[in-house]
Amino acid sequence: MKGQIVHSPAGEAVVLDDVGQTVLLDNPVVRVWDVSLPAGETHPWHLHHNPYVVLSLAGSKARMDWLDGSEPRFLDEYRGGSVYRPLSPVHRLTNIGDRFYQNRLVELKDLGENLPSPADIGPGDRSVEGARPGPDRADGRRPVIDHPHVKVWTVAGGGKLDLTDRPHVIAALERDGDVSYHSGGPLTLTGPGEYFVLELTYPAQ
Structure with missing residues (x-):
């Protein structure tokens, strides 16, 4: 969390930043951040206290550096992709x-800060551009991630979605698009454009 002080292997004090730049939604179940980086810019050192889902609105090549000096990880996220x-x-x-x-970075509080200690979710999951982890749904949703804890789809607006009675996060795939929380059940997306639909299936685990 922002302001927390940690130390590098060399003993240098490092003041951590938040996991995102702007909180767009915060309730007892999820906290959703906007993370925006123009080319060449860095989001400072930070530490996640909750497992999280990344919903990619605009992709670019990126590098993740670790304070402990481990080898960096190189990413190439794409619009409409997702990572758990x-x-x-x-x-x-x-x-x-x-x-x-x-x-849009979605923190899952019921797998993190709402527990005595964070849940071990294993390696998580990652979408693959051009590949789908299953068939499209009858209501138009196209699968992006299909994991026992979370499911992610993209869908065009203007239709009715046949959602389960599980919590959902709905996020427009636009730079300044809305983010909302839906407690479950049918939902009509009245706006145009594309949306992410994130279903939180882990309460059933």
């Missing part, structure tokens, strides 16, 4: 591409 991530060591994210990078 466990807690990880202190890191920072740099947009090393030539395009604007943006995501």
Whole structure:
């Protein structure tokens, strides 16, 4: 969390930042952040206290550096893709591409801060551009991630969705698009454009 002080292997004090830049939604179940990085910019050192889902609005090549000196991880996220991530060591994210990078980062409180200790979710999951983990739904949803804890789809607006009675996060795939929380059941998306639909299936585990 912002303001927390940790130390590098060399003993240097590092003041951590938040996991995102702007909170768009915060309730007892989820906290949703905007993460936006123009080309060449870095989101400072931070530490996740909750497993989280990344919903990618604008992709670019990026590099994740670890405070403990481990080898960096290189990413190439794409619009409409998603990542489900466990807690990880202190890191920072740099947009090393030539395009604007943006995501909606959804913290899952019931797998983290709402527990005595965070849940072990294993390696999580990651979508693959051009591949789908299953067939489209009858209501138009196209699968992006299909994990026992979370399911992610994209869908065009203007229709009625046949959602389960599980909590959902709905996020427009636009730079300044809305984010909302839906407690479950049918939902009509009246707006145009595309949306992410994130279903939280882990309460059933």
